[in-house]
Amino acid sequence: MMKIAVIGGGIVGSTTAFYLSQNKDFDVTLFDEGVGQATSAAVGIICPWVSQRRNKEWYDLVREGAEFYQPLISDLEDDSFYYNNGTLIFHDTLLDKLEKIAIKRLPDAPAMKSIKKLSESEVKELLPDGFTAKEALFVEGGSQIDGKQLVCLLKDKASRNGIRLEEKKVVVTFENGHYIIDGEVFDGCVMATGAWINQTMDGLLFDVRPQKGQLIETKIPITHNNFPVLMPKGEIDILINKEGNVVVGASHENDKDFDLNQDEAVIASLIQGAHEWIPELTRDDVVSIRVGTRAHTSNFSPFYGPVSSYPHLYVASGLGSSGLTSGPYIGYILAKAFVEEIESWPLHPDQFRIQ
Template identity: 45%
Template sequence: MQKKIAVIGGGIVGATASYYLARSGHSVSVFDSGNGQATAAAAGIICPWLSRRRNKKWYRLVSEGAAFYDKLLADLASDGLKTDAYARSGAIILGQSADYIQEVHDRALERREQAPLIGSVAILKGSELEKAFPPLANVEQALYVGGGARVDGRELTKTLLEAAIHLGGTLHKGNVSLTMDNDGTLSVLTPDGPQKFDAVILAAGAWLPQLLRPLGYTVDVRGQKGQLIVLQTEARDPQNYPVIMPQGEIDLLPFGNGKTVIGASHENDKGYDLQPDASVTDPMLEQACTWLPHLKDEATTDIRVGTRAYTSDFSPFFGSVPGLQNCFAASGLGSSGLTSGPLIGYLLAELAQGKESSLPTEDYPITAYVKSTNR
């Protein structure tokens, strides 16, 4: 049976949910303000297997999220929508010591037993390293992981929303809010007036507290500012260069055709500020140039700024909003949003259709972070 479903938030989670709902024949309305999306300002490295985090439930989510890209791209292709926003280009991990490189190497081999997508793993030196990434400088050895990938979140989100619209969905730009009617059901307040839906998905990321506060909810989510730099070089580098993951905060992503992305920053104290800040981005560029000196004199074509969503214990959540019938939400993805976001969007689409999530929602409990103050 066709359902009328609202998706609030057009980032990677909302766009994926919208695509799969429209693909299943439902009437989908996407509402997006167009401001501050974490997706647009996310660096886009998909290589979760090397993390030191000991949270097994988080690791399962990001590991399966990385694998989900194969299904997502295959589904888009079957609908006649191919995209070069994603590529499994491999990843080069840089470290401050040989011991660190060896440690990450051993972790990758151990985890490859359960995650074969990791692919080839090798410590590169000398000519091997130069062959893998000729512009790389001031590096004696590095770890290569063949399964590492990169994604342009803004481009992929655009493709997913276009696919949803092509399948009958609609996209509405602007802010909306929620209200509880006297009969206990939810309405979406739009510029055209209140609208009723069979189900509502809240994929507003760091703005989830603002959506639910008028309904009497507190949400354990805070905003974290992220900035990244987009450079355009004159050299038309091959598109299959690996992404670079130095030990530390920033990453470097060659996207081909001379485009290189540096980022992203993690600014807890700036929250929802969306203004570019040269005092942050200039040191990022300077640091990147120690490994890729050819970037020093290249043109900066864009500074992207977005707001990530974090919970107090850095864990993501998704599921049915407690006390709201047929209302589902996700948030708290943090810096792994582009890795786990498409999978979470798919899982929310499952829930909105009355299906069981293929990942247990109790492992990512929304009730731990979204609480009603009316009870």
């Protein structure tokens, strides 16, 4: 029986552990400190098809990630974390261009379902009372994910399948072809520690830096939660969660290292940004604030796959704000790599190694 350690219990690590747990030839331990995890603090919007990023490998990854949610739901036999109410894309000048991008991509992206440009009056019918309506592009397949709920579900299912969960921070040491973790010897290892990837294994460093993200959850009178996600131009997105609360976020702070403190200036900025869409929103409406740390590379590209010269070692990091879109698919592929050869790794970790 092969002993495998998974380091990091965010979306990638938890998905990897879940799929590894389905193979009785593996003895799996998931180590997770759980501090500052990006997944649990995430807004969780799945709508990658209108992105203007020119990185083809990145787009292929997030497209596959969006498609993967239906197989994941089937494998988990649970869709309680997944809400498909569509997404409204707003932009003052580029709406026609974004529509053309989406239409061109639709044949290879069935999860997108359909795209339609809506007038201001049509958008108003889809939004709660008190929200500002503007012309928008409606993407039917756009969805929202409860990241914290999904991770808990993955861990619970994996535990029931027999994996061991260890809530602690660990460091990996490579000796004689094996991985030593907390005094225990493992045959294989998956490092999915996000922004903490460079603190995970002695002598292994990648081009990864932390990015702080803060979002707010507000309590304003809304009668139900089956509204689409709002994706305006700029930094913030707006969604209504299963409790009927409005979530606004998230910030992208590149100079805060691993700081997890709430910042009132950032909170004020999020509220100000939301005023265009929810004019009556105030600081008193905020009922909770979430803070997490994302991982970014210098070129904002994620990476995942094997690490040269280290047998049965797989890593993933740099997912940034699209982590809930691509993370489950990456976790599935990393687990799959232990049972069959993966032909290609388009975003190979070796491209991002600095030591």
